[in-house]
Amino acid sequence: MAKRTVDVAVIGSGPGGLAAAIAAKKEGAGNVLVVERDVEMGGILLQCIHHGFGTEILGADLPGPAYAQRFEQEAISLGVETLLDTMVLDITPTRQIVAASESSGLLEVQARSIVLAMGCRERTRAQITLPGARPAGVYTAGMAQRFVNVEGFVPGRRIVILGSGDIGMIMARRLTFEGAKVARVVEIMPFLSGLMRNYVQCLLDFDIPLQLGHTISRIIGRRRVEAVEVVQVDDQWRPVPGTEEIIPCDTLLLSVGLIPENELSRNVGVALDPVTGGPYVDERFETTMPGIFAAGNVVHVYDLVDWVTEAGYVAGKHAARFAAGDRAGQLDYVRLEAGENVRYVVPHVLTRDQLPGESIKLQMRARQPIEKPVWVELRDGEKRLIRRAERYARPGEMLTLVLPERSYEDVRQAETLTVNVLER
Amino acid sequence: MAKTTELICVTCPMGCKLTVTHEGDTILGIEGNVCKRGEAYAQTELVDPRRMVATTVQVVGGVHPLVPVYTTAPIPKPLIFDLLSELRQVKLRAPILAGRVVLEDALGTGVTVLTSRDLPAAPG
Numbered sequence: 001m002a003k004r005t006v007d008v009a010v011i012g013s014g015p016g017g018l019a020a021a022i023a024a025k026k027e028g029a030g031n032v033l034v035v036e037r038d039v040e041m042g043g044i045l046l047q048c049i050h051h052g053f054g055t056e057i058l059g060a061d062l063p064g065p066a067y068a069q070r071f072e073q074e075a076i077s078l079g080v081e082t083l084l085d086t087m088v089l090d091i092t093p094t095r096q097i098v099a100a101s102e103s104s105g106l107l108e109v110q111a112r113s114i115v116l117a118m119g120c121r122e123r124t125r126a127q128i129t130l131p132g133a134r135p136a137g138v139y140t141a142g143m144a145q146r147f148v149n150v151e152g153f154v155p156g157r158r159i160v161i162l163g164s165g166d167i168g169m170i171m172a173r174r175l176t177f178e179g180a181k182v183a184r185v186v187e188i189m190p191f192l193s194g195l196m197r198n199y200v201q202c203l204l205d206f207d208i209p210l211q212l213g214h215t216i217s218r219i220i221g222r223r224r225v226e227a228v229e230v231v232q233v234d235d236q237w238r239p240v241p242g243t244e245e246i247i248p249c250d251t252l253l254l255s256v257g258l259i260p261e262n263e264l265s266r267n268v269g270v271a272l273d274p275v276t277g278g279p280y281v282d283e284r285f286e287t288t289m290p291g292i293f294a295a296g297n298v299v300h301v302y303d304l305v306d307w308v309t310e311a312g313y314v315a316g317k318h319a320a321r322f323a324a325g326d327r328a329g330q331l332d333y334v335r336l337e338a339g340e341n342v343r344y345v346v347p348h349v350l351t352r353d354q355l356p357g358e359s360i361k362l363q364m365r366a367r368q369p370i371e372k373p374v375w376v377e378l379r380d381g382e383k384r385l386i387r388r389a390e391r392y393a394r395p396g397e398m399l400t401l402v403l404p405e406r407s408y409e410d411v412r413q414a415e416t417l418t419v420n421v422l423e424r
Numbered sequence: 425m426a427k428t429t430e431l432i433c434v435t436c437p438m439g440c441k442l443t444v445t446h447e448g449d450t451i452l453g454i455e456g457n458v459c460k461r462g463e464a465y466a467q468t469e470l471v472d473p474r475r476m477v478a479t480t481v482q483v484v485g486g487v488h489p490l491v492p493v494y495t496t497a498p499i500p501k502p503l504i505f506d507l508l509s510e511l512r513q514v515k516l517r518a519p520i521l522a523g524r525v526v527l528e529d530a531l532g533t534g535v536t537v538l539t540s541r542d543l544p545a546a547p548g
């Protein structure tokens with residue numbers, strides 16, 4: 001088996017992994033290696049051909065592949081090494097990586113630190129229990145995106161989409177561009193799950209009907225999808241009898257959410273948060289295993305790729321410092337808890353004595369929508385450390401609270417901090 | 425005759441629902457906008473709505489059969505499907521570099537269509 005040693009190994013070459021590799025190099029790491037199972041770098045962005053990437057950190061409105069290519073080129077020019085078409089099979093607590101590729105077989109890499117950047121995958125039919133036959137013609141929206149945008153094949157002519165997530169809405173427009181008819185988008189929640197911008201520019205613009213508070217109760221068709229049955233649901237998600245409607249279609253796309261991809265993390269013993277589906281991390285994106293960091297959608301599903309890149313920079317920089325031996329003994333943590341109307345907050349803990357010399361972003365999702373002005377606040381019991389006003393809070397849009405350096409002293413005094421999202 | 429048109433402002437993620445009263449292109453009143461930018465949005469959306477367009481064009485001899493392309497500025501909304509038909513006629517030969525001009529003055533709008541990525545030639 002081929003063997004080599006590197007300072008920082010990054011698993012995955014999406015925007016999270018590329019940013020981590022770039023930052024690790026800039027922090028002075030000698031060998032930085034990116035291992036990617038696909039034959040090209042860039043991750044999922046290669047199939048996201050629509051605009052909307054880079055508005056926050058590049059000040060440009062780019063399509064996904066163009067965004068990815070900028071970071072790929074920067075990584076290469078900094079001397080980041082890559083192993084493509086190579087799948088990581090296992091990592092060990094001592095940070096050995098076992099990978100396989102068709103051309104060189106099994107290989108082993110010993111890394112001083114590792115950045116997990118495997119991204120996320122889509123929820124599938126098995127995870128949402130959709131009754132009915134199992135004919136051909138049911139795909140996730142992301143599979144359809146790859147078919148249409150990379151492989152050049154349009155999966156159907158008349159389409160129903162379950163879920164109002166962004167990928168589903170973007171595919172509704174894309175399939176319309178390719179001459180297909182999108183008969184309906186069906187959402188079980190009483191509110192849109194993706195961004196309003198996508199609702200306007202992907203559905204309204206092309207008169208594609210959206211039905212909130214409805215779900216698909218049955219798939220009809222023996223070999224190929226012939227129709228779906230749509231039904232209204234009550235506030236407990238129970239079908240309301242008598243509201244069934246049959247919609248003829250040859251294809252059903254599922255856009256019902258993304259889950260962080262953490263097989264490798266679980267196997268090595270990294271503790272995972274059941275709420276986010278990703279590792280517990282501190283503000284440097286270190287997981288519960290020393291020297292194993294995580295960046296991007298592997299941690300929690302972001303809504304903007306720009307923030308994935310930023311998270312990658314933080315993880316990569318600290319992975320490089322760890323590789324350089326910058327660690328004295330055990331770390332002591334301050335817990336960060338999701339309080340009122342907060343589903344989760346990342347990071348999960350803050351290091352009491354190692355807080356970096358830069359402000360820290362606390363990113364969270366609200367549990368329930370509040371269509372009124374809100375405060376996003378950080379508290380230590382009775383004491384409020386910081387707060388920020390927002391015009392509203394919605395589960396589909398991540399909220400950010402920046403922890404400034406001047407609050408670090410308060411953080412160090414605390415046992416547990418809580419974030420809340422409250423009506424103003 | 426004054427008319428009302430319902431719009432959703434997408435200038436920021438708030439997505440205000442705007443009720444615009446107008447006579448032809450002249451706006452008489454707007455309700456529902458939380459901030460002033462909603463007015464500017466309603467004005468362009470009413471008079472000359474434009475959208476960015478991204479699609480793919482065919483490629484011969486590449487690692488993939490398609491290359492993604494995008495408009496560098498928004499084009500008038502009524503021209504979207506004409507632009508898509510025009511791009512369906514294009515066939516490029518790999519290797520292709522990102523930023524290659526696919527259409528220079530698309531449908532006379534002055535908008536450029538560029539490739540989004542490099543596409544290497546297929547080996548062999």
Ligand SMILES: Cc1cc2nc3c(=O)[nH]c(=O)nc-3n(C[C@H](O)[C@H](O)[C@H](O)COP(=O)(O)OP(=O)(O)OC[C@H]3O[C@@H](n4cnc5c(N)ncnc54)[C@H](O)[C@@H]3O)c2cc1C
Nearest residue numbers: 012014015016036037043044087088118119142296297305
């Ligand atoms: C189908 C789909 C469509 C999306 N569309 C959008 C969108 O339109 N806009 C948006 O902002 N966000 C979108 N997202 C979210 C998007 O994933 C993030 O914005 C961003 O790409 C996340 O970057 P990442 O680096 O965390 O992960 P990814 O870009 O997913 O990269 C992960 C990489 O890790 C590699 N990998 C995984 N496991 C292994 C392994 N064991 N060994 C080696 N390599 C491995 C994968 O091949 C992949 O290249 C989409 C996500 C999905 C799944």
Ligand code: SF4
Nearest residue numbers: 433436439440459462
């Ligand atoms: S009107 Fe102002 S607040 Fe409302 S969506 Fe437009 S830009 Fe945002």
